[in-house]
Amino acid sequence: MLTIVKETNNTKESALRIVPEADDNGKINFSIVGNNVFFISLGCPRNLVDTEVMIGILLKAGYQVCQEMQRADFIIINTCGFLEASRQESLDTIQGALKNRKASAKVIATGCMVQTHSDAIRAACPEIHYLLGSGDVQGILRAVETESSGSNITSAKSFLEMGEVPRVVSTPKHYAYLKIAEGCRKRCAFCIIPTIKGPLKSKPIEQILKEIKILLDNGAKEIILIAQDLGDYGRDRGMKKVDGLVELLKTILDTEKRHFWLRLLYVYPDEITDELIAVMQSDPRICHYIDMPIQHVNNELLSAMRRLTSKEDIIATITKLRGAIPDIVIRTSLIVGFPGETEAHFSELHEFIKQYPLENIGIFKYSNEPGAHSSTLPNQVPEEVKEKRLAKLAKLQRHIVNTLNKKMVGKTVPAIIEGFRPESKALLRGRYAGQCPDIDGEIIINEGDFSKIQFGEYAEVTITGNAGYDLLGRLE
DSSP states (O other), X not given: OOBSSSOTTOOOOOTTOOBOEXXXXXXXXXXXXXXXXXXXXXXXXXXXXXXXXXXXHHHHTTOOBOSSGGGOSEEXXXXXXXXXXXXXXXXXXXXXXXXXXXXXXXXXXXXXXXXXXXXXXXXXXXXXOEEEOTXXXXXXXXXXXXXXXXXXXXXXXXXXXXXXXXXXXOSXXXXXXXXXXXXXXXXXXXXXXXXXXXXXXXXXXXXXXXXHHHHHHTTOSEEEEEOSOGGGTTGGGTOOTTHHHHHHHXXXXXHOOSOOEEEEEOOOGGGOOHHHHHHHHHOTTEXXXXXXXXXXXXXXXXXXXXXXOOHHHHHHHHHHHHHHOTTOEEEEEEEESXXXXXXXXXXXXXXXXXXXXXXXXXXXXXXXXXXXXXXXXXXXXXXXXXXXXXXHHHHHHHHHHHHHHHTTTTOEEEEEEEEEETXXXXXXXXXXXXXXXXXXXXXXXXXXOOTTOOTTSEEEEEEEEEXXXXXXXXXX
């Protein structure tokens, strides 16, 4: 949950910071200091940014932080509706809040699941006070202040804050997410994001520059650009494919002369052009890191998934990235058990990962989502087969990560010092540019002089070993 005195990732203590803490299940819980409002934000970083906007609106209106849900007058849950498992987690969270709240507390749900499955929420949770659509987060004050139960779910499926609305950054002070677009133009067969979030909407470059300046002025050392698809940025504003992202990056780098890390989440393989690679090479402030969802490598399945790349394209992109930026760290996501995936298809994917090892892979079992084109396809794969394939691929990836991490030993890298490890103040936590917060490993720093270290600042760290997905390091 959000606290005022201590930040989640054990960064420098501050009486003014609001930060998240993850519970044992990985959910990020938030509370606002003072007058009885408690937030829980589920799902992706884009949801987190919307939660930060709602926090800002309520703080501006005079609401303050409550550190415990049981003391809150208002419990606000920002739901995720992307997959069935996400929706079940959202329902469980709402039901848990209703069960554990104090008698007078009102529970309010917002976000993606509210937008698409409000009837299911009402049926499962009839005591809920208010439902707020995913594009209607500016209505949070009305939701809190209305006496009678109700809802506000308009056709605005996504919210893109444009600067007029207050936002309280809830991540540790040294990094922040910056949502540059919402919605999606693509129509991948397995995905219902366009249905949930609507069409692509991009922020003007001028607004992005304003937000970056504010974040840097407030102490951010790393800004993470997020959208459902960064590569499509600006196409709704008449910019050509990829040119919009390239223009945005060049403008940011030309305008802001301060030192900071700029990280890109997510860019599809067909959008990683020579121009984009050249921009990444041109300025060390752009992290040599890219999240490039590929989902599969079998051409038959890629076509069925309605992806725009072939196996050959993916190999060419990885090869080009490795050649141009030798220390590039590549993260991707893969789906096992897509309809029609045979053992031969899966073996091809397994072999590909061996031949073209990637530093970070998120592996997902195919989820048969109503409304997605893939739900109508024949040859659905049994759940137990999906489980076996996921386990086999995960085992391989653990071996690959171990091998790649060993190659880091002996290198000295700039790292952001996050804070102490929770188990001991004899250990520090840090990240180098190849590690994204919240989703990747970290550097466990167990050697060096800690006395002059400032949390949230850069330091030189020499990698001395590895521990699973984490690295071991020494302060220089």
